[in-house]
Amino acid sequence: MSGEHLLEVEDLRVSFATEDGVVRAVDGVSFYLDAGEALAVVGESGSGKSAMSMTLMGLTRDTNATFNGQVYFEGTELIGASESTLRHIRGAKIAMIFQDPMSALNPVYRVGEQIAEQIRAHERISRRRAGERAIELMTRVGIPQAAERARAYPHEFSGGMRQRVMIAMAFSCSPRVLIADEPTTALDVTVQAQILGEMRELCEESGVALILVTHDFGIVASVAERALVMYAGQIVEQATVEELFEDPQHPYTWGLLGSVPRLDRPRSERLPTIGGSTPSLLNPVRSCRFAPRCPHAFGRCEEVPPLAFEVPGQHEHRDRCWLSVDDKRALRVVDGSIGLAAASGQSF
């Protein structure tokens, strides 16, 4: 362990025992987070990105879950920490925002009370003072007429306003880390732009480190400085955002980048796709997890590559693929832009 980084995750493994077998949701994930930076975690459903962020919060406490590995937050180990230790950290030092604010808020309490309750859970402060702080926070996240709105119930808020309440709640105890799990997926684009802008501003102002879980590369580019790409419970590529967009190394990343229609480019006839479908985490393949869908797979892919291949001159940039850097740079160009070449004989 070291005290260098704010948050350090080492070989984290989370699995769930189910009737059908063991689901390996997070399968050996290691990364770090520094104070004040914004890290994006990109992946599709079943990539383990949500299971990972819930574990960081100490929220995966199901009886069928097994954890391995270490998570250090400011030097404290979180995996296996006592519930009382976690209670001091969770919500106060590491806060979280979820995709669906309606189910994260209690429908029968006024939103002001809910924010105040959160403050009082972590600080010795009078009920009245906590109420005032709640209103200040609501004003700060852009809720108009906060004093009045604090007395309203969650159902009286629009989706965007509810997410603002969640942000106010997350920032109420001056956290060091904010984990936002698809915070704007349920929102309209104009509201999404507002919320992302405000979140970024608040984090920058108070030096909060952000872990943003998303599937949208547009959001990654506009918010984050570094990114992790996850596939089937593993990190397949990690890089600064610039490196990820300019020089993506893993075939899965190419596929993701290529398969999204883009507003800033001329319209193409056909979208490059990733063949096949997202894998089951129940008894995952022993080979490279992406090999069954990868058109560039070869003999060596029988063995899982380590997340170790460093791109020369890019110290942050690592990926999990046996291909050489030169091969990758040649193979990823499809019709003049980055994408995954079509595989022959794909069936669904």
Next chain:
Amino acid sequence: MDTEELSGSPSLLEVSHLRHYFPVKRGVLIDRIVAHVQAVDDVSFVIPERETLGLVGESGCGKSTLARVLLGLLSPTAGTVRFRGEDVRFGGRNAQVLRREIQMVFQDPQGSLNPRKRVGQIVATGLRLRGVPRKERESRVRILLSEVGLNPEHINRFPHEFSGGQRQRVGVARALAVQPSLIVLDEPVSALDVSIRAQVINLLSDLQREFEIAYLFVAHDLAVVRHVSDRIAVMYLGKLVEISPSEELYFKPVHPYTATLLAAVPIPDVHQERKPIAVKGEPPSPLKPPPGCRFHPRCSRATQLCREVEPPLVAYPGDHLAACHHPLNVDEGEVTRALRSPLSPLSAGETMPEVGTQE
């Protein structure tokens, strides 16, 4: 109908001055209608044969209600829908005919397939209604399944045995079974993962070419809509604010709301400048829509005129229609040549946009 002159070629579907209001009821024992949600308020457009019309807008703008009215799942409060030139009477006998011609694919592939039926039965229902003899049905279902990229061997599987993307393919096969000429796709890919989304989008465009179907593609993802559509209609609070050929809309949006929507889409490019937040606030309630132009409370270009007079849809060169008093991206010549479109809402004012009223 004057809409025909506009489109040139005979249109598959003509919607004129369509309204759908949802009553808001209050009261114990006796319900009183206290207000109306103006979900779709005087919307007119045409869909030519074999074309894709994209319909975009934020949640609550009425795009799904509009789709449901076209399918006869809701009856319109006012206005007419003509299919191949014939008036569609909702709820009457020819609603049956209409259902055969217009099919729908829903957003949630899980919720829209009967979990207790095998996919073979689900797809065959359409064939039965079309009068395909029992003996032929199975082989036709197999052909349909392979058309949509599914393994025909899976004919006896249940919906839960498929992944999300595959279920959406079943939904498409079911729609194709009745050989429709128009398929309404309501957010068909937004529930799917990014890598699967592209597969389904490609499938839809292949099928369109092969079966010569027109699509009404309802979605909120502007990049996806641009990819699939020939023309795009933008809705805001129950009104159509802009309708134009797809590329034109992206390069020169005329209505400030369209420009706002486009600017709000995050672009996956690190060198793209981080734009300031384009628009403040959220759409107001369709219960009490603002007078005049419905976008004026959020619009940076709004003037007294916008607060009072509802702008008509104005036809600019290039088949580009927009309802704005202070249009963007049009020059003096284009404004002087512009005409009031017959697709304008009946309540719209006569005021034509002026040149240089702003900026």
